[in-house]
Amino acid sequence: MSRSRKRPEGAAVSNRTGLVLHFVRGSAFLFLLSIFCSMMVTLLQLYIPRVIEEAVDSLESGGNLVASALLIVVLALGAVLFRYGRISFNEQAAQTMMKAMRDELHARILHLPLSWHQQNATGDIMQRCTNDTDRINEFVSHQLTDVFRIAILIAVSFFHMFQMNLRLSFIAAAAIPVVVGYSLFFHVRIGKRFLVCDEEEGLLSTIAQENLTGIRVVHAFGRERYEQERFGRQNERYTDSWIDLMKLLALFWGCGDLLSGIQVMLIIVFGSVFCVNGTLTPGQFIAFLSYNSMMVWPVRSLGRIISEMSKAGVSIDRIGYILNAPDEEAAFAKESRAAAKPDSALTEEEIAELMRGDIRFEHVSFRFDDTPVLSDVSFTIPGGSTFGILGATGSGKSTLMLLLDRLYELSEESGSIRISGKDIRDIPLPALRKQIGIVLQEPFLFSRTIGENISITRSSLTSEEIRRASDIAALEDTIDSFSSGYDTVVGERGVTLSGGQKQRTAIARMLTQNAPLMVFDDSLSAVDAETDVRIREALKSRLSDATVILISHRVTTLMEADQILVMEQGRVAELGSPAQLYRKNGIYRRVCDLQLSAGEVDHESE
Ligand SMILES: Nc1ncnc2c1ncn2[C@@H]1O[C@H](COP(=O)(O)OP(=O)(O)OP(=O)(O)O)[C@@H](O)[C@H]1O
Ligand SMILES: [Mg+2]
Structure with missing residues (x-):
């Protein structure tokens, strides 16, 4: 499945987009298939509220409920098939991309001059090859591909919602920038706390790794207690950093739920009023609520995607630092x-x-x-x-x-x-x-x-x-x-x-x-x-x-x-x-x- 893609000598990819494209190239077809499946899932799911709307509104005139129910099952089955395709194509693409990244990084590191290795700590290089590749993979295979799904979800939902009721749609739409802004605000801070956790973890594993490789020195000089205390202090800092992070996450989820709740409340209040004065049918009201609830999570995750993008950008730079370092021949030239x-x-x-x-x-x-x-x-x-x-x-x-x-x-x-x-x-x-x-x-x-x-x-x-x-x-x-x-x-x-x-x-x-x-x-x-x-x-x-x-x-x-x-x-x-x-x-x-x-x-x- 994977192809080794050697970069031409001297053609270092220095910008972030270029580097991402360079890695994605080998698995681009699989990513496209995954995005296609993901969009199909969304389109099929988005059609279900319309079927429900018609079924509810045709109740009085004795419409065929069995046909509507069957249609919903068929749509759901289709969504299952495409979801399977989305996950499996996405996983294959992600693993192919990760393999290519690991191969290229390892090959590059082996060819870098001794002086480069002496200037860069092994632990740091290892972290770039593991944590940073993971972060890039996470961003490309989940967040980046999700952008397409979310875009189509919002567009199609609003297409249906605007058809049903213009004023109610504006109320729903007004909440989107608020939720995205709120989510972005939190995710920037959450990202920083994640970084602190990462750094504390790095320090903790450095202590553990040093004690393991230097176990003879630890024993010979009777340093067990001292080293244990040192590890204990760092372990506490690491634990505290996670607790801080979790508190912030709890606040984010809690306030996020409150915001979504207010938005839903407004739609229910105004929707009921429109139903009473006859500008919205009960079927449309139910469908409208479905479309609105389908958008809550994706809209909230938009803020996350934006903040993850900056984190992935940092990781791309850190990997670029290795890939763009001149190898022995080039450095010596x-x-x-x-x-x-x-x-x-x-x-x-x-x-x-x-x-x-x-x-x-x-x-x-x-x-x-x-x-x-x-x-x-x-x-x-x-x-x-x-x-x-x-x-x-x-x-x-x-x-x-x-x-x-x-x-x-x-x-x-x-x-x-x-x-x-x-x-x-x-x-x-x-x-x-x-x-x-x-x-x-x-x-x-x-x-x-x-x-x-x-x-x-x-x-x-x-x-x-x-x-x-x-x-x-x-x-x-x-x-x-x-x-x-x-x-x-x-x-x-x-x-x-x-x-x-x-x-x-x-x-x-x-x-x-x-x-x-x-x-x-x-x-x-x-x-x-x-x-x-x-x-x-x-x-x-x-x-x-x-x-x-x-x-x-x-x-x-x-x-x-x-x-x-x-x-x-x-x-x-x-x-x-x-x-x-x-x-x-x-x-x-x-x-x-x-x-x-x-x-x-x-x-x-x-
Ligand atoms: N990677 C390095 N970075 C900075 N200085 C270095 C580095 N490697 C060696 N040196 C310095 O260069 C000098 C010469 O080192 P070198 O290893 O050649 O000495 P040597 O004669 O082989 O010593 P020994 O007999 O102890 O092996 C030393 O002062 C050392 O501190
Ligand atoms: Mg020597």
């Missing part, structure tokens, strides 16, 4: 001229070959907002070598690697990164990332099996390849110790694994990528020194032609590297072989002396 036209003539093999060459950082500078993180960094990593990076926390090591993988983009004037002389901004993004295996500093595991976690890099991985990668990552023994082996489910974010097991799973996962360039960002920090050596030796002997970049705070991890770069406050402090740096008596030497006992330092032998 803004940063640099080259990303706008990556060299698509390069084949995958050519790119793989390129990646075996020297990697050159040339005058790279980078800042997060106003905070400079890297300043004029230049160095070269020879292709096929093992390159170590050392430096205090916050000195910019991870940022260098995120720039290399283009998770952050360098602007045109902030230097360049070249591999085999080619600017990485000229290499198509997916192809570049395919050739760089990176184990991030905080590896993320999905709550799937270990086997699935390792094999996400390619769908065609054989179990032999998975085993080989696990073997290099020194993970085989661990997996053998699990009763379900590779089928062991690792729990949310890998909580059922130890820190070191998680790191090694992430390493094995990266190795299955078979990339010619591999980055280990502090990826051996949680494994013991012996396993650290084992993994590095396995890497060296089995993947000898790859370029390996090792970031570590542990000098033993870096000591066998061909070259080491020492970073300090976003600048290159030292660069050279471990032996050269040791002789230099700088930062590297100090770190060595701090971390190692004299016997462990074998640089002098080089």
Whole structure:
């Protein structure tokens, strides 16, 4: 039923109507069918009072009541059929539209740059994808389609009413703007209180979600009571906001009933007078009252529709914020001229070959907002070598690697990164990332099996390849110790694994990528020194032609590297072989002396 409707690149729909039309397009036919059925229900129902009128007025002349009763049953049956059509077409249309919205939002979110994700809280994005899509759906599938029904209901009712009695019709009509205005007045306020309830609910679920994900911290620091009190206070605010809302709703319904009652009373009083003076027949009077009562609810809901429209408008803007955010390629194209036209003539093999060459950082500078993180960094990593990076926390090591993988983009004037002389901004993004295996500093595991976690890099991985990668990552023994082996489910974010097991799973996962360039960002920090050596030796002997970049705070991890770069406050402090740096008596030497006992330092032998 649903069709995936991809928006053309760059054709962001920025206005509200455009965005609604964009979503409705895929299910427009179903919505039209639903509106048609809804109008038919209304027309059939609106005919019934006329039949009653004729039946009542023909009583004296001995009219055929059975025929009138049968006609009413036929009209009611027709209305039942069309009502079924209205509900089922409307539901199909609404679900189709919701599916399209969810698909498009999810696809978009996956393609937005890392920097966008860092600026937007997960909870907020989730709320836009659930509450806001629900609100748009509610508005389009109920209120918007209802407008047509209400319009026809009012028009046809008044058509009949004016035919029956002009003056009485004016009395009935005079009430409409009053009721709509009153309803709008209340619904604007009701909408605001709903918003407060929504916000309080958001805060409440944030507390609950944080306590659930941080349950270890809560237990470890004995924070159960504090967190419970915090939750309790927020829970009270949430409850109060609902009570406030309900009080306002009660007032709205009560006063609304009073207004409708006054209007009906006026019609009964004047209708009776007109009946007595003969300008209205009893049948017409009954029919008139029926038409009037049929309009009460729809007219009252007009005010609601107007106020819901403004709420839906806000939701559309909130979704537009995600859908119109530039995806990685587009966002990066803004940063640099080259990303706008990556060299698509390069084949995958050519790119793989390129990646075996020297990697050159040339005058790279980078800042997060106003905070400079890297300043004029230049160095070269020879292709096929093992390159170590050392430096205090916050000195910019991870940022260098995120720039290399283009998770952050360098602007045109902030230097360049070249591999085999080619600017990485000229290499198509997916192809570049395919050739760089990176184990991030905080590896993320999905709550799937270990086997699935390792094999996400390619769908065609054989179990032999998975085993080989696990073997290099020194993970085989661990997996053998699990009763379900590779089928062991690792729990949310890998909580059922130890820190070191998680790191090694992430390493094995990266190795299955078979990339010619591999980055280990502090990826051996949680494994013991012996396993650290084992993994590095396995890497060296089995993947000898790859370029390996090792970031570590542990000098033993870096000591066998061909070259080491020492970073300090976003600048290159030292660069050279471990032996050269040791002789230099700088930062590297100090770190060595701090971390190692004299016997462990074998640089002098080089
Ligand atoms: N998303 C971000 N927004 C703002 N500042 C950031 C962001 N990511 C990193 N930084 C800042 O950039 C600087 C460098 O961070 P980076 O992660 O590169 O350091 P690092 O050398 O890898 O440190 P560590 O050894 O602790 O991993 C730090 O001062 C950090 O606060
Ligand atoms: Mg880091």
